[in-house]
Amino acid sequence: MQLFExxxxxxxxxxxxxxxxxxxxxxxxxxMYVCGPTVYSNVHxxxxxxxxxxxxxxxxxxxxxxxxxxxxxxxxxxxxVDDAEDGEDKIAKKALLEKLEPMEVVQRYTVDFHNILxxxxxxxxxxxxxxxxxxxxxxEIIKDILAKGYAYEVNGSVYFDVAIFxxxxxxxxxxxxxxxxxxxxxxxxxxxxxxxxPQDFALWKKAEPQHIMRWPSPWGDGFPGWHLECTxxxxxxxGETFDIHGGGMDLKFPHHECEIAQAEACYGHSPxxxxxxxxxxTMNGKKMAxxxxxxxxxxxxxxxxxxxxxKAFTPSVVxxxxxxxxxxxxxxxxxxxxIASEKGYQRLMEAVxxxxxxxxxxxxxxxxxxxxQLCYDAMNDDFNTPILIAQLFEAVKRINLVKExxxxxxxxxxxxxxxxxxxxxxxxxxLENERASGVDSNKLGGVVELLIQLxxxxxxxxxxxxxxxxxxxxxxxGIQLKDGKEGTTFTLF
RNA sequence: GGCAUCGUGGCCGAGUGGCUAGGCAAGGCUCUGCAAAAGCUUGUACAGCGGUUCGAAUCCGCUCGAUGCCUCCA
Numbered sequence: 001m002q003l004f005e006x007x008x009x010x011x012x013x014x015x016x017x018x019x020x021x022x023x024x025x026x027x028x029x030x031x032m033y034v035c036g037p038t039v040y041s042n043v044h045x046x047x048x049x050x051x052x053x054x055x056x057x058x059x060x061x062x063x064x065x066x067x068x069x070x071x072x073x074x075x076x077x078x079x080x081v082d083d084a085e086d087g088e089d090k091i092a093k094k095a096l097l098e099k100l101e102p103m104e105v106v107q108r109y110t111v112d113f114h115n116i117l118x119x120x121x122x123x124x125x126x127x128x129x130x131x132x133x134x135x136x137x138x139x140e141i142i143k144d145i146l147a148k149g150y151a152y153e154v155n156g157s158v159y160f161d162v163a164i165f166x167x168x169x170x171x172x173x174x175x176x177x178x179x180x181x182x183x184x185x186x187x188x189x190x191x192x193x194x195x196x197x198p199q200d201f202a203l204w205k206k207a208e209p210q211h212i213m214r215w216p217s218p219w220g221d222g223f224p225g226w227h228l229e230c231t232x233x234x235x236x237x238x239g240e241t242f243d244i245h246g247g248g249m250d251l252k253f254p255h256h257e258c259e260i261a262q263a264e265a266c267y268g269h270s271p272x273x274x275x276x277x278x279x280x281x282t283m284n285g286k287k288m289a290x291x292x293x294x295x296x297x298x299x300x301x302x303x304x305x306x307x308x309x310x311k312a313f314t315p316s317v318v319x320x321x322x323x324x325x326x327x328x329x330x331x332x333x334x335x336x337x338x339i340a341s342e343k344g345y346q347r348l349m350e351a352v353x354x355x356x357x358x359x360x361x362x363x364x365x366x367x368x369x370x371x372x373q374l375c376y377d378a379m380n381d382d383f384n385t386p387i388l389i390a391q392l393f394e395a396v397k398r399i400n401l402v403k404e405x406x407x408x409x410x411x412x413x414x415x416x417x418x419x420x421x422x423x424x425x426x427x428x429x430x431l432e433n434e435r436a437s438g439v440d441s442n443k444l445g446g447v448v449e450l451l452i453q454l455x456x457x458x459x460x461x462x463x464x465x466x467x468x469x470x471x472x473x474x475x476x477x478g479i480q481l482k483d484g485k486e487g488t489t490f491t492l493f
Numbered sequence: 494g495g496c497a498u499c500g501u502g503g504c505c506g507a508g509u510g511g512c513u514a515g516g517c518a519a520g521g522c523u524c525u526g527c528a529a530a531a532g533c534u535u536g537u538a539c540a541g542c543g544g545u546u547c548g549a550a551u552c553c554g555c556u557c558g559a560u561g562c563c564u565c566c567a
Contacts, residue, residue: 050567177496248567337505340517386507390515482530
């Protein structure tokens, strides 16, 4: 008996615009594809938010007992800079600027990406395929689409014929657009004369002589178009139809719309059962983007080296901050918001650390099974982590009440509570217990315990000058003493 | 201009046709030598204007505003 059998999960499907009961294609298995990063510069915090949302989703699906194959690609072939005839590969452009081999750039930023995600405590995806590793598959799909009449070749490039596709299918259904409107609103760009219509998109682009990244194809040397790699890789690893396709909201159009078109043209049916879109992280009310410079790097948060920040914040604090907002909502980053999250996170972790030390009693004043179900209900309702966190704070309150001696908990319920706190805080939200230091057993712990003892003696002698000096100077070093009923404890902050 | 999403108390941020979000900050109280921590407690918010309804912040319409997409973008 797996958890998912009695924890019905609802997912907001961007395609239908509704929350739907999640039923995977194959009982007990989930195929999930998420559009990964383009590795031509450092991953910024906005990118991280999307991947973190899907990391949480991956974690929860796994927790429910699904066998999940999570595919997140690395876009290392680059995308076109623009639609102009001399469109050059974005990665190649950057490489020329920095006088590096394209794959050197790819390697550098892929390593950076993995390093950052590791600090954020991401689970690795099941498969992390690269676009350049799937050129053959992409060429095969283009051949297929050409054979089925949904594409045309011009001068070594192949374009998807949106108008023909739209006769039998519905181009724009994901983003709520109609082809007629798009035609009416398209600006007349020069240099698109290869395409029959401006809405057509490239499946294969001819490589100009100076273009470094290039592969042979039936249409000559070139490189794949923007949207094809995701169709190729998702199909290869998850099949022609799979359960969940995720990505950032900004990919809905045109990227995901084109993926649908490619797959429907090729396979004759819709590729994805549940489309999920994570919303943007903004800063100063504006979307973070590499191109505008309105962004912040994770490293700058961890070090505090950014003008909007008053201090450094740990990866778990940032993760907690992001998990306090629903993944479909726009979230605005600010120093104040991070500070508030840091306080909340610390309070949560205090309680997590207190729980094992609680004394047990004859009865429990807190209905833990009901609380546990409320936590599941929150997650089952389209991964509502803000509600889950609200429930966790209910548990925090109860833990502190028991600590204060105002409520009691039985040994069995304490174990049950601990088990589920750990599940939700660590396994699902993916937080790390940065405050659970092993200080009790190390040298620092011994020194602090000694000082606490000296302070207790001073207090017993009403020598408050000495006791306050110990307390205040330790506080200045980031060690906070807390006088409680059972004596003095301390935490690092 | 088109499409989409959204506008919640000092700040962040859930939710919803009638009943509690939660966090942070603030005030009061308990505890304390004084603090801190912790606990209890207070605040009565849903852009504006109409409409539907016994009842709407929640549904509908309009207005204003914000953001995203429409060109690579998580």
